[in-house]
Amino acid sequence: MRRAQRRRRMSVRRRLSLGERLVIAAPYLWIGAFFLAPMALIAKISVSQSVLARPPYRPIFEFSDSLADIWAKAQTFTFEAYRALVSDTLYLESYLSSLTIAAVSTLITLIIAYPFALAMARAPERLRPLLMGLAAAPFWTSFLIRVYAWIALLKDEGLINNALMALGLITAPLQMFATTGAVVVGIVYSYLPFMLLPLYAALERQDPSLREAAADLGASPAQAFLRVTLPLSREGVVAGALLVFIPAVGEFVIPDLLGGSETLMIGRTLWNDFFSNHDWPAASAAAIVLVAVLMIPLLLWERARLADEADAG
């Protein structure tokens, strides 16, 4: 029975015509050569031995290998790099601290972005395109420059410390630059537009009459917000949180420019292992694990979305 179903589903899939193949060939070859093949290669290197050479790993398979060679060499597979990932506390700490920093930053971004997006969505209709444009504009400006701008603000002799001292609120400069807190500020600032736009989209398309109905039925504005507006914006909250959380986990520029030496993030650890320590198997294994970790929230989201669709259908 199930097999028959599967066959029916397979039969829906069709072969491409010659013209269609010509169209799809270019993008297919490109992602095959420059995305799938490189990813397969680092998966391979991650189970190779680290050696002092260039390239700094011992290749496992050659194109000339026979099947017997491949089998013999498969015995030399080493999960050393993965074992090192678990035993080396640097990596474990980097993963955990990346996830924590990304989660905290995502939460703060959400707390800042929600009222902001709500105010945009409830603004007079003719103003909304302008507000939306202003919120999206930083997305088009250089990420590096926006992170850099914070150095001048956060440094010991920077503008925030100077302003606070001039107001007499503090007597000695606060250490803000080169701390984990600065990294969180940098992530919140840089990724705010990514949270704002999906939230705004979700809030703007809500029918105002729903809130009016809640009010007519005796709900206070706070109740109407908690029981109507907030649940209906769930999709925007989830999309925005993923758009901030996922890139933040692998972030390199922000921890490197704003963080201190004690701020561990996996993107930075990976970069250092690759460029400074030349430990390619370790960096490759760390990259593979990072991709696997990031797949989890995406798969959960996809499953929730499919469940929603099933409910709706």
Added chain:
Amino acid sequence: MNAVVSWARRATLFVGFIFLYAPIVILAVMSFNASRLVSVWGGFSTKWYAALLENEQLLHSAKISLAAALTSATIATFLGLLAAISLTRFGRFRTRFLFFGAVHAPLVLPEVVLGLALLTCFVAFGVGRGFITLVIGHVTLTMCFTTVAILAALRDSDPALEEAAMDLGATPLGAFVRVALPQIAPAIVTAYLLAFTLSLDDLVIASFATGPGATTLPMRIYSQVRLGVSPQINAISTLLLALVAVALGLAALVSSRRARRDGQVVTSLARAPDNAS
């Protein structure tokens, strides 16, 4: 009550936009500071801009970045268009799932991972790194964005219109070029600009993919910035920000003009029955 709410909203918007724009504006103001120090205002000066013009290294990198952005955005937009056509017009073909996944994956892949994978690949196959590998890296990075941007527009355009054109004797290619392409032209422009700005801005992929002689502007800015705040970097940052601001302003102007013109068409159409009666 309502007055309080509307004031709270105005205050939220005000504070929100201050947060978004103040750091950028302060950076721009600082680029005109004659003093090297952040905390001291030494008077208005454009000397850091003059110094930029003499910084050969920086100018050379700017040229490389611009060339890489133009080339990679062109290739990425073309490949993105082909990928989007494949995903919207070819039905459920055999390897669609793999194709869909592989096209979208770089969207969520950390740049460090993609850069590392590309560099490893170039080294393993003995490809010398330089401008060409830089462009390859940027096309791979930006192609998923161009695909997504064009995909959305192609989904909205009705395939029945192309079918009608083909019924009237157009070839599939002719139908696509003369019916679908004009509809998705704005999305193609957006995709190109997106790829262009992403390439111009990218530090991570470039650091992995490029070689000596093809150092990009963000790489130069980054190596300077690691040493601290530098007035010259403030100046070049301000120039880049101004460029984006002008481009966005023009885009807004064009689209509002078009909206107004379309609006006039709609209102004149709506009035047509009145005129007839």
